[in-house]
Amino acid sequence: MNSSSPKPAALPDPARDFSLQGKLALVTGASSGIGRHLAAALAGAGASVALCARRGALVEEEASRLRAAGAAALGVALDVADLTSIEQAYSAIHEHFGRYPDVLVNCAGVALLKPFLEHTPDDFDSVMGVNLRGAFFMAQRAAAEMVKQGGGSIVNIASTAGVRPGGYLSCYGASKAGLVHLSKIMAYELARNQVRVNVVCPGNIQTDMHKDFEDAGFTEALIKRIPQRRFGQSDDLVGAVLLLASDAGRYMTGSVMVVDGGQTVNSL
Numbered sequence: 684m685n686s687s688s689p690k691p692a693a694l695p696d697p698a699r700d701f702s703l704q705g706k707l708a709l710v711t712g713a714s715s716g717i718g719r720h721l722a723a724a725l726a727g728a729g730a731s732v733a734l735c736a737r738r739g740a741l742v743e744e745e746a747s748r749l750r751a752a753g754a755a756a757l758g759v760a761l762d763v764a765d766l767t768s769i770e771q772a773y774s775a776i777h778e779h780f781g782r783y784p785d786v787l788v789n790c791a792g793v794a795l796l797k798p799f800l801e802h803t804p805d806d807f808d809s810v811m812g813v814n815l816r817g818a819f820f821m822a823q824r825a826a827a828e829m830v831k832q833g834g835g836s837i838v839n840i841a842s843t844a845g846v847r848p849g850g851y852l853s854c855y856g857a858s859k860a861g862l863v864h865l866s867k868i869m870a871y872e873l874a875r876n877q878v879r880v881n882v883v884c885p886g887n888i889q890t891d892m893h894k895d896f897e898d899a900g901f902t903e904a905l906i907k908r909i910p911q912r913r914f915g916q917s918d919d920l921v922g923a924v925l926l927l928a929s930d931a932g933r934y935m936t937g938s939v940m941v942v943d944g945g946q947t948v949n950s951l
């Protein structure tokens with residue numbers, strides 16, 4: 684190339700926006716299934732991660748696996764249904780990392796497959812206490828620090844059961860519908876503080892929780908209702924969560940992303 688040739692234009696690098704270098708992400712429900720997988724994916728994108736769940740030994744074991752792979756990771760015992768436990772976890776995270784999270788993935792959840800007429804008040808309280816109340820106060824705690832830190836991203840993991848009715852999922856579906864709606868209100872209120880709030884609604888993802896559905900004998904019937912004709916894996920959610928957590932999703936807030944192999948658009 685002689686000196687008068689035009690300099691080749693640098694190609695844009697869209698992957699750059701997905702980087703989470705320099706960010707701290709807190710993932711609840713990180714002791715198993717989707718949350719554990721997402722914590723590793725966030726670490727892979729460059730984030731430091733705080734892995735939280737009630738089974739402290741499991742989250743610390745996973746954090747140590749991530750540290751051995753070169754990530755900054757901490758396992759913290761946390762019960763999202765208990766405000767004192769939330770506060771203690773936040774203190775432990777701040778003490779370890781010297782700052783508060785820029786990203787919260789609210790993934791802790793419990794499922795209950797039961798006829799509506801058989802739900803007890805205890806069933807109601809335990810499902811709502813984790814899936815809606817727990818997510819609410821985790822998000823409130825996270826957002827309070829994000830506002831002070833100048834921004835952040837909250838990704839709430841709801842469910843397709845929160846956007847479309849599913850039999851025997853009255854309480855679970857109501858808790859997830861509440862989380863979808865809550866996410867939109869938070870998005871509205873927090874936009875001026877540069878805090879984005881979005882929600883991912885997975886379909887059937889093969890985890891421990893999903894075994895309840897498989898054990899109840901619904902496997903064949905469920906797969907027939909999924910246009911892609913397969914259950915999802917935790918890895919199928921990574922793209923949506925990295926998009927929403929990172930700067931790649933900077934103009935997204937109040938969005939509801941369904942990741943379900945087409946289940947909610949199947950034909951009548």
Ligand SMILES: NC(=O)c1ccc[n+]([C@@H]2O[C@H](COP(=O)([O-])OP(=O)(O)OC[C@H]3O[C@@H](n4cnc5c(N)ncnc54)[C@H](OP(=O)(O)O)[C@@H]3O)[C@@H](O)[C@H]2O)c1
Pocket residue numbers: 711712713714715716717718735736737738739761762763764790791792793794813817840841842843884885886887888889890891892893
């Ligand atoms: N699998 C699916 O088909 C599917 C579909 C749609 C939505 N989802 C949602 O995805 C999320 C993850 O589910 P999963 O499938 O990965 O199930 P999972 O393997 O059973 O994981 C649930 C996680 O939530 C944690 N958790 C439960 N209660 C908690 C509490 N009080 N405080 C803190 N953590 C708590 C559990 O950890 P500890 O027991 O250690 O606390 C565990 O890590 C849930 O919100 C679920 O509703 C799953």
